[in-house]
Amino acid sequence: xxxxxxxxxxxxxxxxxxxxxxxxxxxxxxxxxxxxxxxxxxxxxxxxxxxxxxxxxxxxxxxxxxxxxxxxxxxxxxxxxxxxxxxxxxxxxxxxxxxxxxxxxxxxxxxxxxxxxxxxxxxxxxxxxxxxxxxxxxxxxxxxxxxxxxxxxxxx
Numbered sequence: 618x619x620x621x622x623x624x625x626x627x628x629x630x631x632x633x634x635x636x637x638x639x640x641x642x643x644x645x646x647x648x649x650x651x652x653x654x655x656x657x658x659x660x661x662x663x664x665x666x667x668x669x670x671x672x673x674x675x676x677x678x679x680x681x682x683x684x685x686x687x688x689x690x691x692x693x694x695x696x697x698x699x700x701x702x703x704x705x706x707x708x709x710x711x712x713x714x715x716x717x718x719x720x721x722x723x724x725x726x727x728x729x730x731x732x733x734x735x736x737x738x739x740x741x742x743x744x745x746x747x748x749x750x751x752x753x754x755x756x757x758x759x760x761x762x763x764x765x766x767x768x769x770x771x772x773x
Contacts, residue, residue: 620703621706621707622664623664623706623707624702624703624707626658626668627671627702627703627705628702629658630660630665630668631677631678631690631694631702631750632694632753632754633649633654633657633658634649634688634689634690634694634750635690635754637649638694648681648686648688649687649689650687650688651665651666651669651688654688672706674705675705677691677701678690678691693751694749695749695750697749697751698745698749698750699748700742700745701746702750703745710738711738711741718737718738719731747761747762748762
């Protein structure tokens with residue numbers, strides 16, 4: 618799996634917003650400026666502005682302009698999965714040559730590749746949909762994720 622810098626920055630920005638969110642008001646009482654997010658996560662500010670616009674259009678964050686303005690989560694972080702953020706920024710999780718795996722037409726000896734790509738997408742989806750932005754912000758990942766990450770083979 619290859620994640621773009623844009624996706625990495627988006628996930629970091631949303632986790633930053635989740636870390637300051639007020640659960641009852643979904644962070645609305647404390648908007649965070651793009652500059653604060655950029656500084657906290659070491660994200661290039663101009664790049665972050667375009668990412669935040671995309672996240673706003675995708676319904677992940679809300680924004681308010683002006684001296685009291687900034688960004689906040691549109692929903693509680695526990696309701697926003699990593700998969701949802703990735704889809705807003707980069708589209709569907711798994712593509713092969715720009716196509717969804719079920720749209721591919723393999724023949725002969727390569728026929729089983731389609732099943733491999735579909736299984737890969739299912740595995741990615743299983744992990745990315747069970748981890749929420751709140752999990753990341755709190756550093757409390759689901760047990761299965763911790764188990765997978767603890768395997769030394771996962772690190773090489």
